Amino acid sequence: MSKRQIKLGAFLSPTGHHAAAWRHPDTNPAGATDFEHFRKLAQLAEAAKFDAIFTADSDGLWRGTGDRTLRAKSGHSAGSSFEPITLYSALSAVTRNIGFVATASTTYNEPWHIARKFASLDLLSGGRAAWNVVTSGNANAAYNFGLGGHPEHADRYRRAEEFVEVVKGLWDSWEDDAHVYDKASGIYTDPDKLHELNHVGEYFNVKGPLSVPRSPQGHPVIVQAGASEPGRELAAKTAEAIFAAWQTLEDAQAFYRDVKNRAANKYGRNPDHIKILPGVYPVIGRTEQEALDKKEQLRQLIDPEIGLSLLASLGGSDALRDYDLDGPVPQDLPETNNNKSRQRLLLDLAAREQLTIRQLYEWVAGARGHRVIHGTPDSIADQLEEWFVSEAADGFNLLAPTYPGGLVDFIDLVVPILRHRGLFRTEYEAATLRGNLGLAIPENRHTAARHARRSA
Amino acid sequence: MSKRQIKLGAFLSPTGHHAAAWRHPDTNPAGATDFEHFRKLAQLAEAAKFDAIFTADSDGLWRGTGDRTLRAKSGHSAGSSFEPITLYSALSAVTRNIGFVATASTTYNEPWHIARKFASLDLLSGGRAAWNVVTSGNANAAYNFGLGGHPEHADRYRRAEEFVEVVKGLWDSWEDDAHVYDKASGIYTDPDKLHELNHVGEYFNVKGPLSVPRSPQGHPVIVQAGASEPGRELAAKTAEAIFAAWQTLEDAQAFYRDVKNRAANKYGRNPDHIKILPGVYPVIGRTEQEALDKKEQLRQLIDPEIGLSLLASLGGSDALRDYDLDGPVPQDLPETNNNKSRQRLLLDLAAREQLTIRQLYEWVAGARGHRVIHGTPDSIADQLEEWFVSEAADGFNLLAPTYPGGLVDFIDLVVPILRHRGLFRTEYEAATLRGNLGLAIPENRHTAARHARRSA
Numbered sequence: 001m002s003k004r005q006i007k008l009g010a011f012l013s014p015t016g017h018h019a020a021a022w023r024h025p026d027t028n029p030a031g032a033t034d035f036e037h038f039r040k041l042a043q044l045a046e047a048a049k050f051d052a053i054f055t056a057d058s059d060g061l062w063r064g065t066g067d068r069t070l071r072a073k074s075g076h077s078a079g080s081s082f083e084p085i086t087l088y089s090a091l092s093a094v095t096r097n098i099g100f101v102a103t104a105s106t107t108y109n110e111p112w113h114i115a116r117k118f119a120s121l122d123l124l125s126g127g128r129a130a131w132n133v134v135t136s137g138n139a140n141a142a143y144n145f146g147l148g149g150h151p152e153h154a155d156r157y158r159r160a161e162e163f164v165e166v167v168k169g170l171w172d173s174w175e176d177d178a179h180v181y182d183k184a185s186g187i188y189t190d191p192d193k194l195h196e197l198n199h200v201g202e203y204f205n206v207k208g209p210l211s212v213p214r215s216p217q218g219h220p221v222i223v224q225a226g227a228s229e230p231g232r233e234l235a236a237k238t239a240e241a242i243f244a245a246w247q248t249l250e251d252a253q254a255f256y257r258d259v260k261n262r263a264a265n266k267y268g269r270n271p272d273h274i275k276i277l278p279g280v281y282p283v284i285g286r287t288e289q290e291a292l293d294k295k296e297q298l299r300q301l302i303d304p305e306i307g308l309s310l311l312a313s314l315g316g317s318d319a320l321r322d323y324d325l326d327g328p329v330p331q332d333l334p335e336t337n338n339n340k341s342r343q344r345l346l347l348d349l350a351a352r353e354q355l356t357i358r359q360l361y362e363w364v365a366g367a368r369g370h371r372v373i374h375g376t377p378d379s380i381a382d383q384l385e386e387w388f389v390s391e392a393a394d395g396f397n398l399l400a401p402t403y404p405g406g407l408v409d410f411i412d413l414v415v416p417i418l419r420h421r422g423l424f425r426t427e428y429e430a431a432t433l434r435g436n437l438g439l440a441i442p443e444n445r446h447t448a449a450r451h452a453r454r455s456a
Numbered sequence: 457m458s459k460r461q462i463k464l465g466a467f468l469s470p471t472g473h474h475a476a477a478w479r480h481p482d483t484n485p486a487g488a489t490d491f492e493h494f495r496k497l498a499q500l501a502e503a504a505k506f507d508a509i510f511t512a513d514s515d516g517l518w519r520g521t522g523d524r525t526l527r528a529k530s531g532h533s534a535g536s537s538f539e540p541i542t543l544y545s546a547l548s549a550v551t552r553n554i555g556f557v558a559t560a561s562t563t564y565n566e567p568w569h570i571a572r573k574f575a576s577l578d579l580l581s582g583g584r585a586a587w588n589v590v591t592s593g594n595a596n597a598a599y600n601f602g603l604g605g606h607p608e609h610a611d612r613y614r615r616a617e618e619f620v621e622v623v624k625g626l627w628d629s630w631e632d633d634a635h636v637y638d639k640a641s642g643i644y645t646d647p648d649k650l651h652e653l654n655h656v657g658e659y660f661n662v663k664g665p666l667s668v669p670r671s672p673q674g675h676p677v678i679v680q681a682g683a684s685e686p687g688r689e690l691a692a693k694t695a696e697a698i699f700a701a702w703q704t705l706e707d708a709q710a711f712y713r714d715v716k717n718r719a720a721n722k723y724g725r726n727p728d729h730i731k732i733l734p735g736v737y738p739v740i741g742r743t744e745q746e747a748l749d750k751k752e753q754l755r756q757l758i759d760p761e762i763g764l765s766l767l768a769s770l771g772g773s774d775a776l777r778d779y780d781l782d783g784p785v786p787q788d789l790p791e792t793n794n795n796k797s798r799q800r801l802l803l804d805l806a807a808r809e810q811l812t813i814r815q816l817y818e819w820v821a822g823a824r825g826h827r828v829i830h831g832t833p834d835s836i837a838d839q840l841e842e843w844f845v846s847e848a849a850d851g852f853n854l855l856a857p858t859y860p861g862g863l864v865d866f867i868d869l870v871v872p873i874l875r876h877r878g879l880f881r882t883e884y885e886a887a888t889l890r891g892n893l894g895l896a897i898p899e900n901r902h903t904a905a906r907h908a909r910r911s912a
Contacts, residue, residue, distance in 0.1 A: 022637075022639070022644065023639045023642060025639075029637040029639065029644070030635065030637060033579055033668075033669055035549070035579075035580050039549070058667070059568065059569075060667070061629075061664075061665050061666070061667040068647050068648075071645075071647040072636070072643045072644065072645055072646065072647050073642045073643060073644060074644070075635075075636075075644035075645030075647070075650070076644040076645075078645070078650075078667070079667050080630065080667050080668060080669055081667070081668070082576045082579065082580060082668070083572050083573055083575075083576035083667075083668065085541075085542060085545075085573075086541060086542070086545040086573055086576040086577050086580060087545070087576065087580065089541075089542040089543070089545035089546045090545045090546060090548050090549040090580050091549070092546055093491070093495070093546040093547070093549040093550050094549050094550070108566070108568075109569070110564070110600075110601055112515065112564075112600040112601060113515075113565070113569070116539050117539055117541075117542055119539075120538045120539035120542040120543065121542050123489055123491075123538065124491050124538060124542060124543065124546050143661075143662075143663035144566075144568040144662055144663055144664065145566055145568060145662075146660055146661040146662065173517075174536065179486065179531075180528070180531075181478075181485040181486060183478070183479045183481075183485065186479060186529045186759045186762070187528045187529060188478065188485070188528065188529060188530070188531035188532040189527070189528055189531030189532075189534070190528065191524050191527040191528050191531070192524075194531075194534075204602055205599075205602040206599075206600055206601075206602065207599035207600055208517075208600065209517050210517070211514070211516070211517040211534070211535050211536050211537070211539075212489075212536060212537070212538070212539065213489055213536055303642045306642070
């Protein structure tokens with residue numbers, strides 16, 4: 001049994017995760033729509049033996065709600081870029097080992113289309129696809145699908161659970177040896193190994209079979225991110241990798257234990273088959289001073305109008321406009337209707353750390369709730385190792401402040417240290433994402449049933 | 457003004473268009489799910505300077521209705537392969553000039569998803585995407601989307617028309633110069649050049665804007681195939697390329713005139729901006745005898761059970777089971793309910809050509825209604841030139857009997873003759889599909905409106 005090692009994902013964003021990354025002198029502000037930019041990022045991550053690259057997604061464009069100038073300045077976060085499954089399909093042709101985690105919502109899609117597109121990407125890439133299952137929290141999307149309003153949280157999760165069930169059923173339409181290809185007899189398929197699903201449920205009626213056979217990894221890997229109660233349940237039941245956001249070791253450990261215990265005790269799953277990958281936002285310098293300088297450089301690029309708009313969840317975009325940016329964050333703001341927990345989190349943080357308004361938006365402009373790790377390469381490696389060995393994480397999803405610069409820093413300065421400590425691979429273990437993450441290949445349900453009948 | 461030249465598309469299918477192609481000794485029966493196979497086909501067609509490759513699509517798997525053996529033998533036509541937009545996205549990364557015509561149905565999709573995926577492919581490929589707009593004639597698909605039955609023909613076409621209108625509207629969300637990218641001032645977009653659609657119609661309410669900017673060709677090319685009355689109307693109104701199936705020069709000329717006249721007179725369009733590309737099924741030999749031998753080789757590979765199943769539209773899969781395969785096609789079969797025109801076409805053909813049952817299914821097994829061109833390379837070139845110069849075609853969509861063999865034959869033997877006659881390009885004229893097809897770039901509607909306001 002080989003030593004447990006850190007799994008690494010690179011959470012790509014066109015110019016970087018800092019809100020002002022696009023204004024940094026080293027970034028390409030047009031990267032969002034430049035395939036060569038993404039090809040370079042994917043090939044960098046692959047050369048460094050990352051497990052996967054990851055992208056977020058939304059079925060609506062975020063436009064901001066402020067005035068003309070604010071909209072002009074916040075356009076970088078609008079999300080105008082490639083659709084993830086098409087982008088990853090293109091990247092699959094110019095890479096060999098790295099995995100592709102594509103976000104796709106269960107709220108405004110049909111299981112047939114999602115099952116088919118991920119199965120196709122998985123087959124095209126030789127078994128490197130993963131689906132980050134989300135529900136759309138963004139009401140902007142609703143208006144692109146002829147709906148007057150946005151479905152409730154609980155309703156979205158019930159739909160998501162059934163959606164995943166249908167998709168996994170469709171992925172088992174073809175048993176692995178369903179194709180016969182016997183030119184002499186004219187037999188192309190074994191009809192006993194091609195199966196209809198005939199799902200009839202609360203949200204979906206889907207007959208099948210799917211028109212795409214299984215890939216070398218059986219099913220695309222199922223990824224999830226939600227930390228709410230229904231999010232944890234769905235993750236414990238179906239997720240194989242979890243992208244979490246935790247600030248403290250204790251919170252991360254509690255989440256890690258909770259999800260792995262639920263998976264084992266409630267759903268009879270092997271807890272090693274769920275990889276928990278908290279997000280980390282690394283600011284790396286050859287010296288402490290260089291790391292501080294890098295942080296300062298991005299800090300100075302935050303436009304105050306953008307900064308205040310990042311605090312809109314405190315009570316609307318204008319809530320703080322009449323306060324002194326360098327004074328304390330007021331604690332007596334009226335409670336918001338639609339993002340209570342986010343408002344609470346920010347107010348508590350500001351009180352605990354005694355932050356000014358400017359300091360609070362600078363905090364949000366960086367890691368956006370993810371853990372900031374900051375310092376020299378050795379210190380960064382220490383911070384990762386601590387969480388890894390204390391069962392707070394099986395690996396990390398890296399949110400670089402800028403791309404490609406922040407990723408290159410991590411690869412050049414931190415990865416060699418992790419390798420030296422035996423914490424990260426020097427070569428891929430497998431050609432599939434499942435193989436590299438150490439996840440089992442799900443046996444086709446119909447093949448399993450046949451085996452069970454035979455041994456009964 | 458340069459001389460008018462033939463436009464060429466290669467209609468790919470995994471092993472070829474002949475029903476027995478997968479049993480041919482030269483084909484790879486697993487090609488349907490082998491990306492390298494498609495990469496080779498795309499690169500062959502690109503090296504020969506074809507305008508585009510084309511694939512069909514369905515949102516349901518065709519499974520046949522016969523017994524176990526028949527289903528085993530007809531599995532090759534089930535359609536288990538890559539989803540076209542993912543396949544083309546992957547191919548876009550390993551090609552530079554060839555266009556990609558992806559079929560996608562308006563019946564079981566949402567305009568947002570189709571607009572977004574084609575826009576993304578168009579941007580990834582640098583302006584080489586085309587959307588073949590179809591309505592789903594296949595009731596199998598309905599059962600994958602929770603619907604009890606299949607919508608009526610007229611209803612499907614009304615939905616298709618509105619669907620295309622919404623998609624084109626979404627493609628104009630961003631004006632071409634909407635991105636400013638000014639790092640110094642922090643201005644990323646010009647908010648006056650990003651537009652909501654706010655479509656409210658019979659089938660769709662879609663707010664927009666789309667999250668993908670325009671590509672170098674403005675919009676993906678709109679392709680259509682229907683020859684019915686509503687199909688012709690939709691084509692005259694919106695199509696920029698038409699894939700048609702005609703047997704005789706006269707029928708093809710009449711269709712060509714009809715669609716171009718409707719486009720010009722009813723919709724005020726430039727008839728040169730609709731390219732009509734009938735399907736042709738070429739059987740090519742260095743000598744007439746070699747062409748006959750090739751035809752015979754495939755003919756002998758047709759399993760009689762498969763052959764009879766291809767005539768199911770004459771009255772169900774068992775309608776002809778008690779007749780002598782080498783006797784005449786009976787003309788007194790009961791009229792079918794759901795494919796009257798196809799039944800009539802086959803019975804008329806059998807009567808006119810005095811075909812036996814075996815000869816009729818052999819005809820269907822080959823070109824499936826498309827024009828068969830057969831003979832030496834010079835004769836093939838003559839047959840193409842005749843239709844091209846007599847305004848029956850602006851080019852052709854090639855249905856090779858086998859892949860890659862049939863495509864290689866055409867490229868090696870026929871393309872040089874077309875070039876020698878000045879009928880086909882020696883180099884691409886442009887980097888975009890629109891540029892190679894000689895189609896205009898549609899001006900963004902909002903930019904056009906601003907220009908109109910200024911000059912008013």
